[in-house]
Amino acid sequence: MRGPPLAVKRLTGAAIGTQVQLSSADSMVPGRVLTAGRKVSITARVSFTGRPLPVPGDLYGELTYDVGHDGARDLVIDQVAQ
Numbered sequence: 138m139r140g141p142p143l144a145v146k147r148l149t150g151a152a153i154g155t156q157v158q159l160s161s162a163d164s165m166v167p168g169r170v171l172t173a174g175r176k177v178s179i180t181a182r183v184s185f186t187g188r189p190l191p192v193p194g195d196l197y198g199e200l201t202y203d204v205g206h207d208g209a210r211d212l213v214i215d216q217v218a219q
Contacts, residue, residue: 141165141166142165143164143165143166143169143170143171143177144159144160144163144164144165144170144171145163145165146159146163150183153183153214156209157181159171159179171204172204172205173204173205173206174203174204174205174206175203175204175205176201176202176203176204177201177202177204178199178200178201178202179199179200179201179202179210179212180197180198180199181197181198181199181212181214182195182196182197182214182218183195183196183197183214191218192218193218193219194217194218195217195218196214196216196217196218197214197216197217197218198212198213198214198215198216199212199216200212
């Protein structure tokens with residue numbers, strides 16, 4: 138499904154290396170929440186401009202997550218937006 142992200146968190150660079158949890162409180166659209174059994178794509182991005190959409194040069198990492206099944210996972214920021 139395309140469209141706005143299911144959930145978002147805006148953090149500072151100090152959050153790199155820490156555990157981050159997403160919940161219904163982080164939902165972008167009322168009624169769209171993280172539910173068990175749903176597979177989602179998780180992206181973490183370091184924005185040097187502070188803009189909400191990616192721009193060339195931003196650093197990011199991605200993983201697929203099975204809500205309610207996968208436990209804590211490591212997401213590695215290892216790519217550069219083009």
